[in-house]
Amino acid sequence: MHKDIIEKVQALRHFMKQEGFAAFIFPSTDPHQGEYVPAHWMTRQWISGFDGSAGTAVVTTDDAALWTDSRYFIAAEEQLRNTPFRLMKDGLPETPSVTDWICETLQAPKSKNAEDLDETANEKTVGIDGNVFTEADIKAMEAAFGKAGIKLRTDLDPAEILWTNRPPIPKNKVEIQPLEYAGETAQSKIARVRQALREQRADHILVSMLDEIAWLLNLRGSDVHCNPVFVSYILLTLHDVTLFIDNEKLDDATKEYLQSIGVGICPYKKPSTENAGTKAALNPIPEMKAIKNETEIRGFRKAMLRDGVAMVKFLRWLKPAVEAGNETEISIDRKLTELRSEQALYRGLSFDTIAAYGSHGAIVHYEATPETDATLEPKGLLLLDSGAQYQDGTTDITRTIALGPLTDEERLDYTLVLKGHIRLALTRFPDGISGTQIDALARYAMWQHGINYGHGTGHGVGSYLCVHEGPHQIRHSWKPAPLRAGMTVTNEPGIYRAGKHGVRIENTMLIVPDGTTEFGSFLRLEPLTLCPIELAPVIWEMMTCEEADYLNAYHKYVYDSLSPLLDEEDRQWLQAQCSPASCPTGLK
């Protein structure tokens, strides 16, 4: 069992012995700190066999351990069975940190055996591939290990030597994102970054985040699952911009474009900043990228129209199809993707669709597999979180759909989530406050019922870039980045009852100015997403007139926007979905 893992660890230990390593660390990160790691950098999965999205493997000369968090305890237990790795349950009070464990393990007196006599130096060395850690992480590790008299070596990647058939770094072609979608030239963006450098009295910045590079240069790629980015680095100084990229990825037109905007090209590798200057800038790109320009906002609106058409066609199709039988989580995902792919400027999904029926809805990051794929029945709730990449904008929408009769608890949870979603959408708030400072408004209604959810309430969405984009978030934990006009942000409260159901209602919103008074400037969230919100599950006695008014106004906006783009049958269906809910009597 797991002979390959045992053999790999043996080979690694041989290599470590030769090179003088006492331990080697394999994280789940890549050199570009993105949400998805290209296969080339999945060294932790390669050495340990554990395939969760988060985890750190450590191999010492006579021990091996893998850290992962509670989402993966069961899967990891399974996957690590009969391997040299023991599971370290991250987040439990008794679990040591990776560095603490290494310090303790390496300092423990070792059994005196023949092999140990080979060791000549007393100083232990821990190895990492320095490319896949941030500078801050490396400094923190150096400090922790330094106290224990342990050295950190960062310049060797054993997978480069030991991993046979290692997937190559993707070499997909880079494409130019035209100004009609980008709305600002790369030269102008570069000039703004340089201005920020000057304001900070800094002289250079090394950009390793792939979406920042794509945004800055108005280029897109296809190297990373669901994210239209390409593997590269940028080193930007007050005088030069150099793109470190594999030459094969650039066709002549792109090379010409790069030359025309004054960007030099070097082979792909992490740039040395030694000659770039003495002071690195704090990265100004995340906030610049987060604030969409007028062209990008127009693009979002157009993309939402197309995405809304696909969603309407899908939703009209869905219930009869479920009633006819034989539809599953995977089959409806396929159907929805097909409808989206028929839309103009479609470039792929912005993330893997979450189509989660019944109790699967309570698994927050559920992705149906052939083993779990549930057949949809005409009852209960379907949670459907999906989105697409269009060249003019990225979409992210969640609808929770009643496939038939619901329990009282399902209706209650649906109504509370909807109330939270609407409250946040109705909130006017001071310019520049952080998302943490308004997060409670999405939770208030459910808190009153003793209900809460563990995920964030909102994240930025890129313009034909990553669907999860910073620096701002609407989140319970403290995220200081201010909310600013022009940013996109999702509004997605949820309720999850293990073994029963999940509810989430999500629109992508645009942060817009909402007037200035003697007390300052105010902002609010305006929905970009165009798709009806199901009203069948709503317990109207729990809704206020203000909330009903919001729903009516939103549905009028959806209908007015989408109806000209629909055929007659779809239009009639949408009209029925968007018909006004009258403000019920007995409202609080």
Added chain:
Amino acid sequence: MHKDIIEKVQALRHFMKQEGFAAFIFPSTDPHQGEYVPAHWMTRQWISGFDGSAGTAVVTTDDAALWTDSRYFIAAEEQLRNTPFRLMKDGLPETPSVTDWICETLQAPKSKNAEDLDETANEKTVGIDGNVFTEADIKAMEAAFGKAGIKLRTDLDPAEILWTNRPPIPKNKVEIQPLEYAGETAQSKIARVRQALREQRADHILVSMLDEIAWLLNLRGSDVHCNPVFVSYILLTLHDVTLFIDNEKLDDATKEYLQSIGVGICPYKKPSTENAGTKAALNPIPEMKAIKNETEIRGFRKAMLRDGVAMVKFLRWLKPAVEAGNETEISIDRKLTELRSEQALYRGLSFDTIAAYGSHGAIVHYEATPETDATLEPKGLLLLDSGAQYQDGTTDITRTIALGPLTDEERLDYTLVLKGHIRLALTRFPDGISGTQIDALARYAMWQHGINYGHGTGHGVGSYLCVHEGPHQIRHSWKPAPLRAGMTVTNEPGIYRAGKHGVRIENTMLIVPDGTTEFGSFLRLEPLTLCPIELAPVIWEMMTCEEADYLNAYHKYVYDSLSPLLDEEDRQWLQAQCSPASCPTGLK
């Protein structure tokens, strides 16, 4: 003009020259980091003449400057005229920090004159009285000055030598706070602190905050304005507790008590921790002190009854008195204090009363002086923020009172503040979240009208201790300390219109458990303060039935609690004030 300030600075410079100082810093802090500074430590006021609550004076051999914030720009300008001090406006982008200014000033090439030739060493020395800064502040200064090649000397206080008639350190007697009010013996508290030390693997803690010392030893004093504390330090190790205090402050009974609980006594000075151990603990006392025990909570309830009786007598008296004429901000403050002082266990005010009429209400920390004292007229709003120290509990209450006809804007602002106050009081929230995470609920209603306020929404209140108590707060800016059952916290949103009026409505609340569900434990705020909230200004069309219900329930609670303690006339007045507001029609 200001001959005395000029002479003091001259004397100081002479002293600095003798001792080799290039600059000396006088902050507004004292050795115990309290809200009020005993006169003995007001060295910044002594050297500069500036008497604001916040400010830092710096004197160099040929320059002098005083930093203060925008609250005091006008007063400081006035008070520093014709002194050697120039005003540095803290918080403005062009204003350098104290350390930056000192570094630049000391590094600037000096005019070559005879005096300079005296200087033999190149290294400049900046002086502070190390006792009045925290360790962290000293370290930060050392780091900042170190980079500029400047030394920091902390062991000399020139005021000790130069300040003639310096007020002595208060020598008031210390009193025992009996167990019937404290609810936990000092031995038990000490044992809990030691347990926290062990959990942190620490071996000692130096306690310098006076309310922490008073809480830990179940002692009270009268050394600080409005705060029943006494000047001292505690050094606590796993084996010893030593109180550093002036012997004159202890009578025989207190000495005996201290001996009985195993607390040693040393003369007052900042203890050296050199022999105490190697690892200082993170201070566990603020959270321990913040969570009130059953006895303390019972004491709060009893104190609130007495405070409520005084408030009811005052409020019944107020409007006829104003109509009769000749009442002013100061005269009503005197009346209220008198009524409070008649109550059992009264020990003084918990802070200086804010009685702010009309436009004075917009000045958040207004304190009437003979020069500003306004005569109250039967119109407009009176903002009255006050509280008392009772031996069984500390009170803090704000009521905004309509003395007669109001403007529409006054009624709107009152209604929005009331809605915010009620919303926060109605909120059920997850156990352990921070006050920042619920702060928006008090602001939501006014945000919708483009209104906001700059102060915090709530602070802890001590048990016969400081009226402003940490570590938790309900505040817009990030305060991570969790809200826990048993903590007190105020609920005090406000609206302030410069030149017009101010509104604030404040109850002191107790954080209480509110059930556990599958989603975790929940808490809510229960009012401790017992005093009717004025309903005359309320715009009922803006209120919800839920809000009206809350007011009715609160008023029933107030009436039921206070009426047995009132004479017939007061009772009838209270009954009228607490009569139920019927849930109006047309509510949202």
